[in-house]
Amino acid sequence: MLMLGIGAYYRRFAGENLENYFLAGRSIPGWLNGVSYSAALVSADAACGYGGLATVTGAFVCWWYLSRFGLALFVGAVLFAVFWRRMGLFTSLEFYELRFGGKPAALMRLWIAFRTSCIAMPAWTGVTLLAACKIMEPVAGMSKTATLLWVVPVSFLYVFMSGYKGVVVSNLLQMVIFTLGTLAVAILTLSHFGGPSALTARLAAEFGPAGVEMTRLTPPMDHDVFPLAAALAWLIGQSVGYGGDAAPMGGAVEGQRILSTRTPREAVTMYVVTALTMFIFVLLVSLPCVAAPLLWPQLRSEGFDRELAYGMLMKEMLPPGLLGLAVAGMLAGVMSTVSDNLNFGGQVMVSDLYQRWIKPNESQAHYMLAGKACLVFILAMSLLVVYRVQLLFKVAVFMLQLSAAELPANWAQWWWWRFNGKARLAASFGGAAIFCVVVLGSEALVAAGVITEAQVLPWWWQTFIVMGLTTILWVAVALLTEPESDELLEKFYSRVQPLGSWGPVRRRLQFAPAGASSQAAGVAATPTTPRSASYGASGMNGEWKLIGYGFGVATVGAVASMSFIVGVSALYVGKFTIGVWSLVAAGCLAIAFLTSLRPYLNALDRRLSATPSDLAAEKHQ
DSSP, X not given: OHHHHHHHHTHHHHTSOHHHHHHGGGOBOHHHHHHHHHHHHOSHHHHHHHHHHHHHSOGGGHHHHIIIIIHHHHHIIIIIHHHHXXXXXXXXXXXXXXXXXXXXXXXXXXXXXXXXXXXXXXHHHHHHHHHHHHHHHXXXXXXXXXXXXXXXXXXXXXXXXXXXXXXXXXXXXXXXHHHHHHHHHHHHHHHHTTSHHHHHHHHHHHHTHHHHHTTOSSOOTTOSSSOHHHHHHHHHHHHTTTTSOSSOTTOOOHHHXXXXXXXXXXXXXXXXXXXXXXXXXXXXXXXXGGSHHHHOGGGGSSSSOGGGHHHHHHHHHOOHHHHHHHHHHHHHHHHHHHHHHHHHHHHHIIIIIIIIIIOTTOOHHHHHHHHHHXXXXXXXXXXXHHHHOXXXXXXXXXXXXXXXXXXHHHHHHHHBTTOOHHHHHIIIIIHHHHHIIIIIHXXXXXXXXXXXXXXXXXXXXXXXXXXXXXXXXXXXXXXXXXXXXXXXXXXXXXXXXXXXXXXXXXXXXXXXXXXXXHHHTTOOOOSOBOHHHHIIIIIHHHHHHHHHHHHHHHHHHHHHHHHHHHHHHHHHTTOHHHHHHHHHXXXXXXXXXXXXXXXXXXXXXXHHHOOHHHHHHHHTO
């Protein structure tokens, strides 16, 4: 009822125009968008997916999400958030027709819009609803249909009425409830086994060397489910290219979060808060499941559905009152993710598909109605996923491999002027074709009996191969075809002023930010310098030094967050010395991150405040 009340409260505001309905009038604080983004990424699917993995891995399951999101989110924050927000787009997909020209640009926008609204959002929404079913089945004995009848109507009605602002506000409340419920499960589970040291001793006594391995804080080299190579695949497969595309196949909806913030700096805050809150949320649902095999050893067997572990743990550990709170928290998390995905998918579908290709000249009221119809369509597609998919883990790996193919191209479209629309098409469609050959081809050979399952490369090696071959393809296409027109490149650069290799474009515009490296270090520099005076000496080097400095800042932030999560994980399994020192390191690195981030953002502000007209005025002084 409270969620519906929030929906009703923001109904009038959302109904004023499309920007209010889908972007909340660009008035959301960065921290609130960060919590909302965490809500979109973490709910019952995290409890099922990560909790299930924790039963067969151990405390080092934290590297499943740290390697996947740790560096990626900080790269997005430091190197791209400011540039995305200052473009003032309605959807991030409009970027393609700014950066590229002609049919390739239109086709890319069409493809990404279709992929996002008709594949990614239904898939991830369906996975979230399936996770809710996996929680409610062991806890309350509810069927899929009964669970969906509880969750779907409320989630749909309040996002239908209130738009994005109602979604964000309700996300905050939902995640407070989610945190209280999961914290209760984590504490009571640890108490049930007598504390951290007793839990570690029980694991060793029950499972021998495998139990000792479950208290490791880093993935082993040869683990069957999550070896170190898999963690590296997540790290490279998700971090390389991250931030360059605000609507990736991996399910992220940060484009809406960036574009709805109040200022470019608030967009940076959004990413940082997302990283911190999301890691804490996932930590709370995964750590208790390390202990679950002590109660149900079958969780570590091959045929058992380990993704039921968190629901079983909730029912076992919590008294009725707290169980009700935990269930409410899980359902609140589900509602937040479902509402986020529906709103974002509807925004893309109505703006980048319907308005762009079908009805380009209709009224705001018409598009508002169409947008709500899109919500219904995406929800219907999501329900199909619920009844077709069994394991959340398989969906996550599939989406990673498919999206990883083109990720390096996402950086190239920002940092290399020579990268063109044909190369972008090669990355997206050629990457998908390579994925089909490498991944789906292997599965087809197994199904045909040509090779055995044991002869198929692990998914992490397949990911590296797909990324490498796709990168070779689009680099070759970019070099063998004509670049975009001078007019388009100059227009894009003047509006966005991206970092990287844009020397020929800058020379034509007679505009170049000077002293980039000194600005990154916090040293004052003149806002503009004519290319003839600076390009050969520091222009290109300065651009890449600024990118390198940004990577350094992002790495410090990522390591700080990783150290914090490893520290808490260590304390949970009784490794107190490692835990304390990790938390101390996390605090020191967090201070270093904030200290280095401020001058970097100041350097970007000075760089982005300079325009070609500033240069012209300077030349006539």
